[in-house]
Amino acid sequence: MKWPGFLLPLVDLAGSVIAPLPGSDDAAHQNFRGLSSRAPGTSRPPTNTPRTKLSSAEQTDERSIALDGKRIDYKLVRRRGRRGVGLKVDGTGMTVAASLTTPISAIEDMIGKNGEWVLKKLGEWSHRKITPQRWQTGATIFYLGEPLTLMIDAGASKVKVEQAELQTQTHLFVQIKAALHDPAAIAEQAEVAVVAWLKKQALPHLAQRTFFYSKLHNLTPPRVFLSSANNRWGSCNSRREIRFSWRLMKARPALIDYVVCHELAHLRQMNHSAAFWHEVERMCPDYVALKQELDQNDHRFRAF
């Protein structure tokens, strides 16, 4: 299951038949909601193009274009071997993907052709922009749907993260070694420490919920793994392995349970057919509302 980060109206310039996502015959994912939303008449380009880490194989550029009299800034990412021009819109704005050699006129042409779609999606995203997490004392992170106030203790002799009640608020005390006068190092180390803490809480919680629902619905409990996916909540494969993103721990328990049920339902239906959703409903009767809540809060869960 993907969460609704990316809207990918990926456009294939050649108009050729597009290969399915690698492994899609063998795996089911809860992806970004937006991945299923493409501009009308456009198709997804092959995603199995090998990506090399050579810096010359990828170039990023900030550009802008006028659409309907409005200036729209976008990020152009050129990759060697990329076929077609891809447009995506999310909480960070518009990103356009193209090959290293696609002429800028062809890129602008493609944006222009999808101009109405782009403006509509940018409008939809305007109230759920992803704002990066602030890593300083007083900032908030979400844990199981509840706000935790960060208390950062820089210059400590060791790294330690601890949750504690202080008056009526729940705090997350984060001890890190970064020097007090170095905000960049503080932010970096605080994020590393908090992510490690979230991951440590995630596996027992997710494994327990998976075990609980498996037993309740007569399924052999699958193996549970954590992932760091930034574009999907969970995935399930035919080897009965379920992976959950540790980012799920930011969501309230009922939302986590929906994702657990969704992945467990894939053990019976490795697809998103009506039979699959029927299975989800059996395990999680409120799934429609929960799925919607998860989609609508995606920008909160993806601040880091």
Ligand SMILES: [Zn+2]
């Ligand atoms: Zn799914």
